[in-house]
Amino acid sequence: MKKTRPWLLWTLPVISGALFVALWYGAKGVFNVSDWILPTPGEVAVAAWREHERLLRAAGNTMLGALAGFLLAGTLGFATALVLGVSRSLRAGLYPWLLVLQMTPVIVLTPIIVLWAGPGLPGIITVTWLISYFPIVANMTQGLLSTDMNHVALFRMANATRLQEMWLLRVPSAMPYYLAGLRIAATLAPIGAIFGEYMVGNSAGGSGGLGFLVYVYNTRIQIPALFATALTSCLLGFIFVAAVSLLNWVVLHQWHDSYERDDH
Amino acid sequence: MGLTESIVQFDAVRKRYGSGPLVLDGINLTVTPGDFLTMIGPSGCGKSTVLKLVAGLNPASEGTLKVLGTTPKQARDRQAFIFQDATLLPWHTAQGNTELPLRLRGVPAATRRAQAGAMLALVGLDKVAGYFPRQLSGGMKMRVSIARALTLEPQLLLLDEPFGALDEMTRNRLNEELLTIRERSRFTAMFVTHSVSEAVFLSNRILVMAANPGRLHAEVKVDFAYPRRPDLRERPEFQAKVTEVSRLLYAVEDPGP
Numbered sequence: 001m002k003k004t005r006p007w008l009l010w011t012l013p014v015i016s017g018a019l020f021v022a023l024w025y026g027a028k029g030v031f032n033v034s035d036w037i038l039p040t041p042g043e044v045a046v047a048a049w050r051e052h053e054r055l056l057r058a059a060g061n062t063m064l065g066a067l068a069g070f071l072l073a074g075t076l077g078f079a080t081a082l083v084l085g086v087s088r089s090l091r092a093g094l095y096p097w098l099l100v101l102q103m104t105p106v107i108v109l110t111p112i113i114v115l116w117a118g119p120g121l122p123g124i125i126t127v128t129w130l131i132s133y134f135p136i137v138a139n140m141t142q143g144l145l146s147t148d149m150n151h152v153a154l155f156r157m158a159n160a161t162r163l164q165e166m167w168l169l170r171v172p173s174a175m176p177y178y179l180a181g182l183r184i185a186a187t188l189a190p191i192g193a194i195f196g197e198y199m200v201g202n203s204a205g206g207s208g209g210l211g212f213l214v215y216v217y218n219t220r221i222q223i224p225a226l227f228a229t230a231l232t233s234c235l236l237g238f239i240f241v242a243a244v245s246l247l248n249w250v251v252l253h254q255w256h257d258s259y260e261r262d263d264h
Numbered sequence: 265m266g267l268t269e270s271i272v273q274f275d276a277v278r279k280r281y282g283s284g285p286l287v288l289d290g291i292n293l294t295v296t297p298g299d300f301l302t303m304i305g306p307s308g309c310g311k312s313t314v315l316k317l318v319a320g321l322n323p324a325s326e327g328t329l330k331v332l333g334t335t336p337k338q339a340r341d342r343q344a345f346i347f348q349d350a351t352l353l354p355w356h357t358a359q360g361n362t363e364l365p366l367r368l369r370g371v372p373a374a375t376r377r378a379q380a381g382a383m384l385a386l387v388g389l390d391k392v393a394g395y396f397p398r399q400l401s402g403g404m405k406m407r408v409s410i411a412r413a414l415t416l417e418p419q420l421l422l423l424d425e426p427f428g429a430l431d432e433m434t435r436n437r438l439n440e441e442l443l444t445i446r447e448r449s450r451f452t453a454m455f456v457t458h459s460v461s462e463a464v465f466l467s468n469r470i471l472v473m474a475a476n477p478g479r480l481h482a483e484v485k486v487d488f489a490y491p492r493r494p495d496l497r498e499r500p501e502f503q504a505k506v507t508e509v510s511r512l513l514y515a516v517e518d519p520g521p
Contacts, residue, residue, distance in 0.1 A: 150351040153321055157345045158368045158416075168368070172355050255355045255396045 039224040047224035048231065054213065055232045062209035062236060065121055066193035069128020070240070073185055076129070077136030078178065084137070085144030085170065095141075102134040106192075110199045119200055124209070127196030132185035136178070143177025144170045176256055179248045186240040194233055210236070270330070271295045271420055271452045272318055277327035279313055279478075286477035287313050291327070293471070293480065295420075295452060302455040302467040304509065306517050310478025311456045315422045318454060319345050332419060341369075343420040344413035348428060350405035352397040352412075358384060358404075359393040362411045369416070376415075383411040386445060403434040410442070414449055421451045428458065439465055440494055447491055460513065464505045465497060472509065474516040482512050 021041050028038060035043065048055065080098070084091045106127060117126045147170050155165045197211025208216075210233050217225045253259040272295035279288040288310040295301055303311040316322045317329055320336030331339040344365075352361045362383055366376035384390050387407040397405055406426055413421060427435040439462055446453070457463050463470050467486055474481040486505055488496060496502050 148351070150347050150349065151353065153345070154347070154351050155368070156321065157319055157340060157343075158365045159340055160368045164368055169353070172353070175355075255398065257354075257398060260398065
């Protein structure tokens with residue numbers, strides 16, 4: 001890959017962002033769009049400032065649900081993949097049902113979730129878990145089955161036990177796959193939490209999350225505030241992805257080829 | 265010679281995978297202590313399969329095979345396998361990779377650190393013990409692989425084209441190092457290669473194999489005394505051996521279209 005100059009890495013997004021804002025203003029002027037359909041970026045900024053306390057509190061609440069659901073998906077996904085990776089018959093018996101779970105639209109399950117887990121945070125966590133669980137299972141299982149056959153032969157030659165083969169060989173070599181799964185889950189978890197709040201309802205002591213704010217602003221026709229909520233949701237997603245990227249770096253940077261330096 | 269004195273004993277061994285064609289047919293072979301036996305032959309002659317049978321990675325279909333006086337699987341803890349590529353675990357350093365067989369056997373950390381460190385020093389890599397495989401050259405990786413195989417002090421070392429991917433300079437140097445290490449470690453070796461000069465330089469016995477099905481075609485004894493020095497390669501009797509083996513090899517190669 002060709003080396004990108006470091007200063008371009010932050011100036012280019014700023015330039016394209018500025019162009020986008022200019023285009024936004026331009027489109028509004030040219031097509032004469034009314035403010036309640038498309039507010040100006042300025043109005044969105046003002047709304048964001050005026051509502052920033054509510055937005056931040058809501059973002060914090062959403063973060064709680066998203067993080068709990070994500071961690072649940074991360075640990076359960078890991079454990080499920082271990083089970084699926086151990087035996088062919090377990091894999092054959094269970095994988096189709098995991099697919100069924102994934103294929104069922106969450107929106108259909110939501111009333112059932114509310115019924116079982118209850119409204120509020122438990123329901124939101126369940127929805128988040130449901131949305132971000134499968135990519136982790138699928139990736140990690142694939143990773144556990146993709147172990148280099150020569151490495152397996154090496155372990156067999158050394159009379160390694162199945163447990164040693166799993167923990168010292170298959171799990172470490174599946175780490176890049178697991179982290180890829182986590183990365184997908186990281187983009188899904190905030191979406192899951194916001195969707196959960198919108199569908200399942202109020203949470204966290206009545207103050208509500210971003211999904212609840214969407215409902216509130218929409219019914220009050222506070223369109224600039226709605227845009228500001230969208231931006232805040234984006235921010236939340238970025239925090240999640242950044243955290244997983246950091247984890248990815250910590251686990252892989254020393255040995256994995258994806259961190260091969262350009263100047264090598 | 266009795267069975268107990270042989271390191272490896274093949275008696276009328278045949279091998280096929282599943283219901284496929286015969287890969288090996290009528291293999292009778294005795295490897296005695298101290299042998300450096302090299303198998304050479306066209307692709308598909310089953311030379312790698314011979315090693316896998318000895319290692320117990322695959323079972324023989326017919327005939328009997330004894331390794332170190334017992335079954336291949338039970339002899340595993342006294343033999344080691346060096347693969348075509350170095351098969352290092354990328355998430356471990358050179359040190360960690362060399363320690364692996366000891367770790368799998370439950371050797372305490374302090375002991376295995378010392379033993380693996382000594383092995384790395386033997387192959388001249390003590391200075392890069394903390395490097396990860398991706399930071400090492402192909403030749404260095406293969407040295408780590410050799411060090412790892414030797415940490416358990418195997419009686420029998422199986423090498424499946426270990427130097428095939430290296431440039432000729434590095435390959436020659438590693439050939440010399442392998443013989444130097446053998447002066448100290450005294451293992452018996454079974455070696456697979458495509459290089460005639462490598463076979464002649466390393467071995468006291470060369471088996472030329474033929475394909476379809478894989479079988480032993482001829483055996484060539486190489487009587488140059490050990491330790492062998494690099495200048496052996498320039499001597500006329502060395503060249504004569506290379507020619508002899510090359511002719512045998514030429515005879516079993518497919519004539520082609």
